[in-house]
Amino acid sequence: MTKTFKRYLKLYGMFLSQYLKAVMHSRTDFLIGFLAFFLIQFGGIAFIALVFRQIPDLMGWSFYDLLFIYGFANIPRGIDHMFTDYLWLLAGNVIVQGEFDRYLLRPIHPLFQIIAQRFQPDGIGEMIIGILLVVYAASKGGIEFTAGKIILLIVMVIFSTIIYTSIKLILASIAFWTKRSQSILFMFYSMSEFSKYPLAIYHKFIRTFITYIVPFALTAYIPASYFLGESSLMESLGLTVSISLIALALGLFIFSRGIKQYESVGN
Amino acid sequence: MKKLLRTYFPFTKAVVQGFMAYRINFYVYILGDLFQIVVLLYIWFAIFSSATSEMIQGFTFDQMIGYVVISTLTSMLIANDVHWDISHDVQSGNIATSLIKPVNYQLLKFFYCIGNILINIMFLFLPLWGCYTLYDFIANGTLPNLLHLMLYLFSVSLSALILFYINYLFGLAAFFVEYVFGFIFAKEALLRLLSGQLIPLSFFPASIFNLFKFLPFAGLVYTPTMIYLGKYTGSDLQFNLLIQAVWVLLLMGLTQFVWNRAIKRLTILGG
Numbered sequence: 055m056t057k058t059f060k061r062y063l064k065l066y067g068m069f070l071s072q073y074l075k076a077v078m079h080s081r082t083d084f085l086i087g088f089l090a091f092f093l094i095q096f097g098g099i100a101f102i103a104l105v106f107r108q109i110p111d112l113m114g115w116s117f118y119d120l121l122f123i124y125g126f127a128n129i130p131r132g133i134d135h136m137f138t139d140y141l142w143l144l145a146g147n148v149i150v151q152g153e154f155d156r157y158l159l160r161p162i163h164p165l166f167q168i169i170a171q172r173f174q175p176d177g178i179g180e181m182i183i184g185i186l187l188v189v190y191a192a193s194k195g196g197i198e199f200t201a202g203k204i205i206l207l208i209v210m211v212i213f214s215t216i217i218y219t220s221i222k223l224i225l226a227s228i229a230f231w232t233k234r235s236q237s238i239l240f241m242f243y244s245m246s247e248f249s250k251y252p253l254a255i256y257h258k259f260i261r262t263f264i265t266y267i268v269p270f271a272l273t274a275y276i277p278a279s280y281f282l283g284e285s286s287l288m289e290s291l292g293l294t295v296s297i298s299l300i301a302l303a304l305g306l307f308i309f310s311r312g313i314k315q316y317e318s319v320g321n
Numbered sequence: 322m323k324k325l326l327r328t329y330f331p332f333t334k335a336v337v338q339g340f341m342a343y344r345i346n347f348y349v350y351i352l353g354d355l356f357q358i359v360v361l362l363y364i365w366f367a368i369f370s371s372a373t374s375e376m377i378q379g380f381t382f383d384q385m386i387g388y389v390v391i392s393t394l395t396s397m398l399i400a401n402d403v404h405w406d407i408s409h410d411v412q413s414g415n416i417a418t419s420l421i422k423p424v425n426y427q428l429l430k431f432f433y434c435i436g437n438i439l440i441n442i443m444f445l446f447l448p449l450w451g452c453y454t455l456y457d458f459i460a461n462g463t464l465p466n467l468l469h470l471m472l473y474l475f476s477v478s479l480s481a482l483i484l485f486y487i488n489y490l491f492g493l494a495a496f497f498v499e500y501v502f503g504f505i506f507a508k509e510a511l512l513r514l515l516s517g518q519l520i521p522l523s524f525f526p527a528s529i530f531n532l533f534k535f536l537p538f539a540g541l542v543y544t545p546t547m548i549y550l551g552k553y554t555g556s557d558l559q560f561n562l563l564i565q566a567v568w569v570l571l572l573m574g575l576t577q578f579v580w581n582r583a584i585k586r587l588t589i590l591g592g
Contacts, residue, residue, distance in 0.1 A: 083500035090507035097514045104524045105364075108378065109371045176503065237349035244353035247360045255367040260359075 062166055069170040087176035091132075095183045098124060098250065115252050118195025119282050125187025127250045127274030130214035132180030138219050139174035141226040145236040149229050155318050165309060197281055210277040210291060216298040217273050218246075223305035230312030242268055249274040269297050328424065329432040336436025344444070351397075351445065361389050378523050383461060384550060388521055390453050392546045396518050398446045399481040399541065401437035403430050404508075407492025408501040416587070427489065427576065434485045469551050472558070476545040479565040483540050486572035487512075493576075496583040517543030537572065540565040 102124065106117040148154055157164040188207075192199060199207075225242055228235040249270040253261050264271040272294045280290035340347065369375075369382040380388060407430060410416040419426055457463055491508050495501045513519050515538035522533050522543045533539050544561045547553045553561055 082498065083503065086498065086500050086507065087503040090503045090510060093507050093510035093514075097510050097519055100514060101520050104520055105368055107524070107526075109368055109373070112371050113367050237346040237353075241349050241353040241356075244356045247357050251360070251364060251367075255363050257363075260363075 062162075065162065065166075066170050070173055073173040084175050088179040091176050091179045092183060095128060095180065099187070113252070113254060116195060118191045120251065121187055122191035122195060122197065122282060123252065123275055123278045124250050125184045125191055126211075126278040127246070128180050128184030128187070129211050130218055130273050131246065132177040132182075132184055133211070133215045134218035134222070135177030135180055136174050137177075138169055138222060139177070140168050140172040141219075141222045142236065142239065143172070144168060145226040145229050145239045146234065149316075150233050152318060154316065158313070158316075164313060165306075192281070203281065206287075206291070207281070210280075210294055213294045213298040214273040214277055216302050217269055217294075220298065220301035220305040221268065221270075224301070224308050227305070227308045227312040230316045246270045246273065251275070252279075265293075266297070269301060272297055325428075329428055332429055332432040333436040333439065336433055337439055340436075340440050340444075347444070354397075358389065358393050362386065365389065378521065379552070380521065387457070387550055388546060391549050392518050392542050394446055394450055394453070395477060395480065395542050395545050395549075396516070397449075398441050398477060399438065399484045400441060401434040401481075401485060401488055403434050403437075403485060404488040404492040404505055406430065406433060407489065408495035408505070411492075411495035411587075412501070427580070430489060430492075431485065434481075434488075438481060465549075466551060469549055473545050473549040476548050476562060476565060479562070479569055480541050480545050482569045483537050483565065483572060486569070486576050487537070489576050490572075490579055493579050493583045496586050512538060512541065515539070516541040517546065534561075535564065537568040540568055 099121070102117065102120050105112070106120075111117075112120065144154075154164075157167045160167065191197070221242060222239065225235055225239040228238060245264060245268050248256065248260065248264050253265075253271055253275050256264075261271070265276065276285070276290050277294050279285040280287060365382070365385050369377065369385070375381060377385070407416075410419060416426075419429065454465060457465075487508075491505055494504055498504055515533060515536060517539060518541075522530055522539055525533065540561070544553070544565060547561075548558065
């Protein structure tokens with residue numbers, strides 16, 4: 055078990071170093087990607103800032119509370135973006151063009167190959183902006199961070215990332231049956247927008263839906279609410295961990311079922 | 322004119338026919354975009370219930386719903402994917418075949434864009450606008466003002482031209498940068514903010530707002546939307562329509578300039 059794990063870790067390192075060489079080769083591309091995702095974040099932050107010029111607080115939440123949630127949302131999103139971007143391609147043309155065959159021929163787990171196939175440096179920008187926002191909002195908003203809380207934050211980010219990856223894995227795996235699933239993946243991925251603001255502003259149906267069905271609420275508001283003193287550790291961490299593990303199990307299950315019934319288009 | 326149409330209209334037809342094959346996908350993507358609107362409406366509801374007065378920056382809550390809906394519909398109406406099409410032409414080398422044909426490349430893309438807009442009108446704008454108008458009539462008993470509607474159609478035509486030229490320029494960027502995907506993503510993020518699609522431009526501090534009024538981006542969404550809502554009248558109306566028209570001309574010139582520069586850089590490998 056540990057032997058396989060070590061082998062896979064070493065393999066990933068090799069894949070990554072190859073990829074980073076390519077990235078360093080075209081630094082302009084890296085900067086453009088960084089700028090693009092920075093601008094997307096900037097738009098969201100500007101919206102919050104402009105709105106708060108008009109109101110003292112949003113249903114009890116301060117400007118810094120909202121900034122904290124918004125920043126938190128970007129950390130797992132960015133990390134997932136860095137490592138599992140190939141799932142977008144799997145949902146796109148990979149199966150139609152018969153490219154998936156080669157992952158089944160090698161003596162390495164196909165899911166590992168898919169993950170290792172691509173490293174998306176654009177995600178680094180998203181993650182860094184997320185971290186900066188969280189730190190800034192915490193210091194300005196008077197949220198005190200002890201060493202324990204920082205560890206807790208990291209743990210929550212890890213499980214939030216698992217949720218992003220699992221949702222993408224489930225929806226990308228549909229392509230094994232339908233050949234393409236990028237539009238469905240995009241539609242569900244767009245629901246992550248809901249998680250950037252306090253859940254209380256939404257109708258009860260939406261709240262339940264994005265907590266239990268497409269659990270994006272667990273990638274931002276619910277974990278962040280613990281640090282804002284809105285919910286207990288059990289409510290935030292407990293829910294995030296348990297649902298993320300269920301989602302991951304479901305994702306792996308659907309992926310392996312998909313591979314079993316996958317038929318090559320031939321080439 | 323007749324000859325022009327006979328040469329180029331088939332390109333418009335091809336876009337619409339291509340679309341018909343992928344209609345379901347199109348609607349699934351649109352559903353994703355609509356979630357953002359739902360989020361925006363909830364946020365505005367929360368903002369208005371937290372505000373100390375009933376008006377924020379000259380908008381009542383109902384007017385803000387109108388703004389969100391009409392600005393979204395406007396951006397859907399004028400959307401085109403000329404930039405993706407051109408960058409694809411450049412990166413795949415297909416542009417060479419277009420260049421040796423006896424057609425004008427920009428006109429070709431213009432008619433491609435018309436195809437995009439026809440699809441937007443038939444399959445997005447009209448059904449959604451119909452739903453909103455019906456809702457507005459049942460909930461508030463108001464019907465769209467005919468004069469505002471006519472002026473809106475005029476203004477939005479200018480918006481469509483401005484966006485065509487902007488996207489054309491970004492498509493030509495493929496001659497200069499490799500990572501067009503990131504470049505176009507950056508453009509889209511910037512446009513969302515500067516065009517007033519995300520928030521009415523009047524929410525910006527006065528000095529920034531006064532600057533934005535003179536940029537081409539306000540003419541994409543903010544100007545037509547304000548006209549539809551009847552918030553621009555008299556000299557305001559004339560001024561903003563003039564700004565739109567001036568930008569159409571300026572961008573027209575700029576595309577020619579960039580095209581001449583870009584075409585000199587073109588090297589096609591093999592054939």
